[in-house]
Amino acid sequence: MLASSDAALLRRLSRADPDRYFATLFAPPARRGGLALLYLFNHELARAREVASNPVLALIRLQWWREVVEGIEKPHELATPLSAALAAGDLPREDLLALVGARAAEAEDSPADLAAFLAYARSTGGRLARAAGKILGEDSAAIEDLGTAYAIAGILRAAPFLARQGRSLLPADGTPAAVLKEEALALLAARPPRAAFAAWAPAALVRRDLRHPAPRPRGTLDRLAIVRAALTGRV
Numbered sequence: 367m368l369a370s371s372d373a374a375l376l377r378r379l380s381r382a383d384p385d386r387y388f389a390t391l392f393a394p395p396a397r398r399g400g401l402a403l404l405y406l407f408n409h410e411l412a413r414a415r416e417v418a419s420n421p422v423l424a425l426i427r428l429q430w431w432r433e434v435v436e437g438i439e440k441p442h443e444l445a446t447p448l449s450a451a452l453a454a455g456d457l458p459r460e461d462l463l464a465l466v467g468a469r470a471a472e473a474e475d476s477p478a479d480l481a482a483f484l485a486y487a488r489s490t491g492g493r494l495a496r497a498a499g500k501i502l503g504e505d506s507a508a509i510e511d512l513g514t515a516y517a518i519a520g521i522l523r524a525a526p527f528l529a530r531q532g533r534s535l536l537p538a539d540g541t542p543a544a545v546l547k548e549e550a551l552a553l554l555a556a557r558p559p560r561a562a563f564a565a566w567a568p569a570a571l572v573r574r575d576l577r578h579p580a581p582r583p584r585g586t587l588d589r590l591a592i593v594r595a596a597l598t599g600r601v
Contacts, residue, residue, distance in 0.1 A: 371447065372399030375406065382409045384584055389567035392596055393502060400456050400501045401564065406444055407431070407462060408494050411469040415533070424473040428466050435462045461497035464489065476538045483521075483537040484514070484549060491517020498565035499558075511556035512569035512601065518550040519575040527581065547576045560599040570595035 372395075379402045380387040386405045390398050410431060418424035434445045435452065451457045468489035477483035488510065495513020499506050521535045522543060528534055536546075550572055558566045570592045595601050 372402065375399055375402035375447070378402070379405055379409075382406060385568045385571060388589060388592060389564050391564075392567055392592075393564035397501055397564075400451060401498055403444070403448055403451055404457060404462075404494070404497055404501065407448055408465060410444065411465055414469060415473045416531075418473075421473045425470060428470050428473065432463065432466045435459060435466065456501070458497050458500045461493055461500070464493050465497075468493065472535065476534045476536065479537050479539045480541045480545065480549075483535075483541065483546070484518075486535070487517040487521065488514045491520065495565055495568075499562045502562040502565055504559045504562035504565070506558055506562065506565075508556035508558040509562060509566045511553045512558055512566040515550040515553035515572045516568045518546055518553075519572045522546060523575055523581050550576060554601050557600065563596055563599075566601075567592050567595060570601045572601065 376387065376390065376398060379390065383405050386401075390401045390405070393401055411428065414427040414431075415421070415424040418427060430440070431445075434440055434442075434449060437449075437452070439446075439449050448457070452459055452462075468486065471486065472490075477486050492510040492514035495516070496506065496510040498513075499509040525534065525536060536543075554569065554572060571588055574588060574591060
């Protein structure tokens with residue numbers, strides 16, 4: 367049975383990140399609260415540039431979160447339980463710091479080329495998935511590959527929204543979207559540990575998202591894709 371605090375985190379996650387929320391339901395109940403904290407932390411980092419009027423303010427927000435991860439306690443509905451989980455050793459501190467650093471790079475410039483783009487996708491979505499795997503007891507490069515693929519698909523889905531804001535996370539050298547899709551599909555060949563399915567479950571959506579990159583609400587077929595991956599152990 368979930369603690370009331372974990373249930374509250376999951377409710378919040380269901381609104382902030384529906385894909386990872388559904389994936390988290392496949393984790394053992396005792397690990398769901400930790401996963402929810404990790405994903406909500408990631409959501410705050412991802413929002414830093416979105417809600418800030420300029421890159422400097424985004425970096426200030428990110429520094430605030432860096433200080434929390436480094437051990438400075440700050441009263442906040444997410445920072446308070448995050449600090450407690452870090453102090454207890456329930457979250458991988460080094461991975462959280464790396465996620466902050468990756469988002470700091472995002473706040474400044476678009477990736478210069480394909481190599482920089484892939485490095486960004488790996489340091490955000492890939493690192494996040496690997497951290498989730500660690501919470502579930504599996505430190506897996508295959509999970510990181512699948513998280514990177516999910517990040518690439520997510521960036522392509524978000525491209526029209528970011529363009530309206532005058533922003534882009536696509537390679538500045540104009541690398542075609544078709545090339546980015548090929549890179550994501552190649553990463554789906556990874557064979558992750560089934561015991562940590564909740565960490566890599568979102569990758570089951572990558573092929574669907576690459577076929578239909580325009581943002582759309584998730585539906586029954588999306589959830590069935592994740593359930594099928596749970597049954598087969600592959601995406």
